[in-house]
Amino acid sequence: MSEHNTNIEYTHRGIPPVLSRVSSALLLIGILVAIISYLTDPVRSAFNNIVLLMLLTSVGVGSLFLIGIEYLAGAVWSTPFRRVFEFLASVVLVIPVIAIPVYLNVHSVYHWSHTDAVAADKILSGKEPYLNETFFLIRLIAYFVVWIVFYFIFTSNSKKQDKTKDQKLTKRNIRFSALFMPLFALTLTFSAIDFLMSLEPHWFSTIFGVYFFAGTVLASLAAGTFLVIMFVQKGYFIKGIIKDHYYSFGALLFAFINFWAYIAFSQYMLIWYANLPEETFWFINKWEGSWMYFSIFLIITHFLVPYFALLSQPSKMNEKRLKFMSIWILFAHIIDLYWLVLPTFNPEGFVFSWNEIGFIILGLGLILTMFNWKARKENIIPIGDPKLKRGLDFRL
Template sequence: MSKHTVDYNASQDYKTYKLLGAVLVALGGIGVLGAFQADVYRSWHWLLIMFLFLVSIGLGNLFLIALEYLVNANWSTPIRRISESLSGVLVPAAGFALVMLAFGSHKLFHHWIEPPDAIVQGKVSYLNMQFFTVRVILCFGAWLLFRALFLKNSRAQDKDGDQVYTRNNVKYSTVFMLVFAISISVAAMDWIMSLDPHWFSTMFGVYYFAGTLVSAVSVLTLFTIHLREKGYLPGVSRDTYYSLGLMMFAFNTFWAYIAFSQFMLIWYANLPEETLWFIKRWEGGWMYVTCALMIFHFVLPFFLLLSRTVKTIPSFLAFMARWLILAHFLDLYWLVMPNYIPKEGASVFGLVDISFIVLAIGCIMLWFHKECSKANLMPIKDPKLQMGLEFKL
């Protein structure tokens, strides 16, 4: 068995990410400011979409870290640092959450902040600004706390290679999984479902979770492939690419399964208070967005990622990862935007809308670079690293 030499230090050069990230943030920021000048309500909704995307990436990668510890996976150990760095995106996401709480809440959640109607009146004990703020702070507090714990142990292990750090992280992951399951459902209900407070779906948390995983694995794949092709991750093999492609494929199918389950139950029961949410997304131009979501988030990626061979082709896998990232944006757009523009013809993307996507991608790059420079790019003394590098299908 061949031994891979692992020789890293923290000062490796990722200037590309820093420069490109800064340019994207600057461009996106200007675009966003312009968008706020043009249409305040639409811009707040787009900011919410961007925020949810950042949460998807950060929280999804935090979930992948915990999952690796919990199931004792070793194939993903060499690329765990990328997940750890990507989970840093939760920090700007928390910033955007505070901005929205402070300035945008009346633009986004006016349905239940302003004097509520009879139906919302019954939900007021949950849907009120004080409790909402508490929940947001608790969720972000828990996520950032567990992120700090995972990263502290993981980085400390780089110095002496003590196995205690791994065991501690396994314990934290056990608790985190419970916290994660509750907090992501709460976040999905608070930030998306409460935009339309008359409607409810008990599956909604799982739906957002499924989309989160698709986009998190896609971003992880994209960064892994890019760094590997630049030569930063020696020893990461095609078999790891295949596993990442498999996760993309599996979670994308899971997303479709959950999305359809949610739709079919509501469609079958045909209760007015539940169907109105889907009817809104089937009227006028939204019908095309819904069809596009079905085709571009499930049908085409399903068949494109089906073959075993294509999952080991880096360029194709990177292409599919970009595709699924944009598909997740489309998913969030479909979830959030009809609450602002339910009328025909308003579902078209504008140029200013792209600036929010640009800003999100810039944020991810900047924070990825920032976190990456703090530690080695691989957990060099992790006991599972050697097995991960020798991983074969």
């Protein structure tokens, strides 16, 4: 295999200047708006901070999952693009920082953090052994440690391979991927429960972790697809990326759009059918007042439009459409997170103003900044990977 690597033509060119300009602009505006927002309306900002935190988790941890699944499945088509996801996964380094404001505002966001309210409530006092501030903090630290440790394992082995071209490093990463998968499933499920589901501490849904997972993979895949197409178009990527590679991205996006819709509908239908008051109120909250229009909007943006836009085979190979749809899907995921979080803040109707926009801008700015920081100095192609040549030769 290693003799294949000798004929890879790649020179490191860094990142397109427009990307670095956009990312610093987004980051500056985002930080500024977030600070002003925290000074004027801390409660609302804390809710938006959860949206931001889960967006970063989706992109960062979802990228870790995509790296791990590539190693585990022995996929070759995605090998040329693995670095893009490795760079995106560096977002996990900022997640703990973003989680600090949420933890500091835990009383204004999470009802279960009020010990007097919990003591008066029979259901919440039953959940008290899990939902209390100490254990919450312990769990958060556990998630962050798992994600960051595996981020460093995956990327350092991959980076080392650029120089040494040692195939054993791939094998080592496969082993760590096998270890990471169950930990990923647990940490992602429980982080979804802790950050999103416990916003309504009385409510419960056993499918909720899977629901968030579907959105997670979509978000990281969409972000990666967009960056790959952009780098290829501007000539910052390796030569030899063809329609067949785009088709694979399009097909995966399409599959996870369906998966998300399937899981979202399963969750809805079972609760609708059983019609138990302790479950239905969560959906009723999201159907009250103007939230109804927002819920319909979510179905259209997160399922119907991308479904029909990516249905046919040529549309999955069309790079313009794929680039547009990847941005669309990333925003659809943000809308999904907003739909999960904000009804708790304002049950009467949806609120959307500069606070929300600011936090979304901050999220995109952070993702791009972390990506740029990595992409500027490191190869965007894993040139030492034994599967790279086969990945470039991938044909449908």
